[in-house]
Amino acid sequence: MLDVQFYGVLEQVAGTRSLQVELVDDAVTVDQVLERLRGQVPALSEHLPRVACAQGDALVRRADPVDPTRPLVLLPPVSGGAMGTQEGS
Amino acid sequence: MLDVQFYGVLEQVAGTRSLQVELVDDAVTVDQVLERLRGQVPALSEHLPRVACAQGDALVRRADPVDPTRPLVLLPPVSGGAMGTQEGS
Amino acid sequence: MQRITREPLDVASLLGDTENDTCGAFVVFGGTVRNHHQGRGVAGMRYSAYEPMAERVLEELEEETRRRFGVAECRIVHRIGELGIGETSVLVAVRSAHRGDAFSAGQYAIDTLKERLPVWKEDFYTDGSRGYQDGTPLATAGVAGPDDGGGHGDR
Amino acid sequence: MQRITREPLDVASLLGDTENDTCGAFVVFGGTVRNHHQGRGVAGMRYSAYEPMAERVLEELEEETRRRFGVAECRIVHRIGELGIGETSVLVAVRSAHRGDAFSAGQYAIDTLKERLPVWKEDFYTDGSRGYQDGTPLATAGVAGPDDGGGHGDR
Numbered sequence: 226m227l228d229v230q231f232y233g234v235l236e237q238v239a240g241t242r243s244l245q246v247e248l249v250d251d252a253v254t255v256d257q258v259l260e261r262l263r264g265q266v267p268a269l270s271e272h273l274p275r276v277a278c279a280q281g282d283a284l285v286r287r288a289d290p291v292d293p294t295r296p297l298v299l300l301p302p303v304s305g306g307a308m309g310t311q312e313g314s
Numbered sequence: 315m316l317d318v319q320f321y322g323v324l325e326q327v328a329g330t331r332s333l334q335v336e337l338v339d340d341a342v343t344v345d346q347v348l349e350r351l352r353g354q355v356p357a358l359s360e361h362l363p364r365v366a367c368a369q370g371d372a373l374v375r376r377a378d379p380v381d382p383t384r385p386l387v388l389l390p391p392v393s394g395g396a397m398g399t400q401e402g403s
Numbered sequence: 404m405q406r407i408t409r410e411p412l413d414v415a416s417l418l419g420d421t422e423n424d425t426c427g428a429f430v431v432f433g434g435t436v437r438n439h440h441q442g443r444g445v446a447g448m449r450y451s452a453y454e455p456m457a458e459r460v461l462e463e464l465e466e467e468t469r470r471r472f473g474v475a476e477c478r479i480v481h482r483i484g485e486l487g488i489g490e491t492s493v494l495v496a497v498r499s500a501h502r503g504d505a506f507s508a509g510q511y512a513i514d515t516l517k518e519r520l521p522v523w524k525e526d527f528y529t530d531g532s533r534g535y536q537d538g539t540p541l542a543t544a545g546v547a548g549p550d551d552g553g554g555h556g557d558r
Numbered sequence: 559m560q561r562i563t564r565e566p567l568d569v570a571s572l573l574g575d576t577e578n579d580t581c582g583a584f585v586v587f588g589g590t591v592r593n594h595h596q597g598r599g600v601a602g603m604r605y606s607a608y609e610p611m612a613e614r615v616l617e618e619l620e621e622e623t624r625r626r627f628g629v630a631e632c633r634i635v636h637r638i639g640e641l642g643i644g645e646t647s648v649l650v651a652v653r654s655a656h657r658g659d660a661f662s663a664g665q666y667a668i669d670t671l672k673e674r675l676p677v678w679k680e681d682f683y684t685d686g687s688r689g690y691q692d693g694t695p696l697a698t699a700g701v702a703g704p705d706d707g708g709g710h711g712d713r
Binding site: 326362365370371376389391392393394 | 692
Binding site: 285305 | 434450451452453455456458459481492493513516517518519520521522523524525535536537538539540541542543544545
């Protein structure tokens with residue numbers, strides 16, 4: 226089982242901070258985990274194209290294999306600093 | 315008599331904060347005062363081309379008449395903020 | 404040093420942390436909570452972060468900014484948790500020999516932070532509703548962010 | 559408000575004076591005393607001003623900066639008297655809705671200040687000598703400064 230964690234709006238959409246996703250084998254890519262997740266939580270579907278993933282302190286690519294020993298973290302579009310692109314800081 | 319005041323390097327060059335310059339009549343221009351000053355303090359000559367003049371809180375032009383009731387203030391090139399043009403703040 | 408913090412941000416202490424006698428200029432940028440957003444009244448907001456990555460992104464962005472603009476000091480802190488109107492959400496401090504570099508570096512740091520830092524903002528509106536602002540996809544998102552290279556270290 | 563002062567400059571109080579809930583960004587520029595100038599060691603310096611005009615120049619420059627960049631707040635203070643290494647000689651604070659405007663306005667204000675403000679800097683070198691730095695001729699100097707229009711009000 227892989228721990229999948231949600232941040233920002235994804236936590237609200239998923240209704241939870243984290244979920245367990247079953248891994249059929251260890252040679253699974255990020256993309257494959259997201260595909261399985263889409264089945265478990267259909268509401269996430271529309272968000273997934275703009276989601277980035279991380280393990281530990283680094284981003285991972287969609288085609289990268291997942292490290293099954295660490296949580297896969299789902300990061301929606303970011304809004305640090307302050308306002309949106311046309312405004313604020 | 316017109317009170318002429320020196321700031322910055324001009325105070326150092328003139329060796330004083332202010333000097334009295336005699337006005338022949340009241341219809342005297344800034345340029346004419348500077349000309350007379352050049353005679354009184356030759357060391358100022360090389361600085362005068364880059365000097366601006368003020369009376370009260372405003373700059374006056376070389377061709378402007380001098381208000382004989384207020385000091386004429388001589389302002390050398392300014393260096394506020396911090397360093398010179400290529401550097402510092 | 405903690406770059407992601409729940410404590411109020413303090414300009415004076417950031418300037419103290421970056422003191423450098425070789426510098427003739429500093430620029431501090433601050434982002435503050437406005438009382439309006441897209442025509443709606445805002446009462447406050449909450450920032451959340453994926454902290455393990457956020458700390459690393461800020462540390463690397465400081466180093467990249469120093470190198471790219473040749474500035475002596477760059478320090479960035481971002482606050483998380485609930486913030487009221489007028490409170491400061493982010494501070495960028497840059498110190499350099501020359502003022503032009505300090506402005507350029509400060510602007511680069513905040514512009515780039517907004518593309519890379521895993522932080523999310525949830526607005527609390529004056530009508531009682533709340534909502535996450537849409538933002539900028541990170542670089543490895545399915546739909547390309549600012550670039551689609553892997554990792555965030557060397558971009 | 560006194561814009562030319564002998565007191566140490568304080569970023570926090572300048573930010574306090576310009577608080578504005580409609581703003582999402584601030585930029586503070588500071589000029590500080592460096593320990594070197596053109597290869598020579600600097601131990602300190604002294605700033606002097608023609609105060610009646612300097613106060614007016616800063617007040618007008620604040621107003622011009624606000625108008626030109628559409629920023630809500632602009633405040634400038636310049637210190638005079640003797641300053642030690644690391645001390646702040648000038649502060650410019652700008653607050654605006656958008657961050658790009660705040661950077662542009664801050665840079666304009668300090669760039670223009672250096673062309674218009676009747677303030678002079680005398681360096682104290684570590685070898686015991688001292689000297690006035692050459693600078694920028696004001697607009698009505700015989701040899702043209704940045705422009706040769708009269709007065710300094712509307713440029």
